Amino acid sequence: MPTSDAEGKDWSLNWFRYHLPNTVTDVGPGEGTYAKLFRPVHEGVWWTGIEAHRPYIQRFKLKSTKTRRMYDEIHVEDVRESEDHLFHRDxxxxxxxxxxxxxxxAVALLERTVEAGAWNILVSVPIVDSPQGEVDGNPHEAHLHQWSPDDMDQVFAGLGGRVESMRGSTLGCWWWNRG
Known part of the structure; x- marks a missing residue:
């Protein structure tokens, strides 16, 4: 779904405040949850969105305008085909x-993001059984893998760097830092 569960957002916001990145790439922004939450904390951030489903850009008004800031640039593409420079971000x-x-x-995307030079990576995934198919004609909304916290911990352990995590009742969040 293009929406996001509230669980873990306060935790993520605290890490955002701690690191105060100046450049952000938000993969699959949907309705723009993270930009809405984080932008007021640090106004000078350049926000890039990579959204696979073009209708979401208009539906959720993701592109910044003179009167409203959301994403400074939007790339409509499958993230697996995105250029590496989009991951060289704070x-x-x-x-x-x-x-x-x-x-x-997913593992290849995380590895590629680290190799491209990301300083921090924020991941949020459901950690309970959450089957989901296509939503509103968007095949990219289907859930193709069910993550467990232990599986995600192992993936992050293989990336090096430092990792903090939060396990909620339905979502898990991980903040990776190049350290």
Whole structure:
């Protein structure tokens, strides 16, 4: 769904405040949850969105205008085909995204994000059984992998750097830092 569970957002916001990134790539922004939450904390951030479903851009007014700031640039594409420079950011957000990819593609995306030079990565995924198919004609909304906290911990352990995590009742969040 293009929406996001409130669980873990306060935790994520605290890490955002701590690091205060100046450049952010938000993969699969949907309705723009993270931009709405984080922008008021640090106004000078350049926000890039990578959204696979073009109708969401208009529906959720993701593109910044003179009167409203959301995303400074939007790329409409499957993140697996995005250019590496989009991941050379102070923060890359993969909020409620990795469950929409096969596990091997999700792991490859995380590895690629680190290799491209991301300083911080925020991941949020459901950690309870959450089957989901296509939503509103968007096949990218289907859940293709169910993550467990232990599985995600193992993936992050293989990336090096420092990791903080939060396990809620339905969502898990991980903040990776290049350290």
């Amino acid at each position: 923060l890359v957000i993969l909020g409620d995204v990795l469950e929409h990819l096969p596990r091997e593609d």
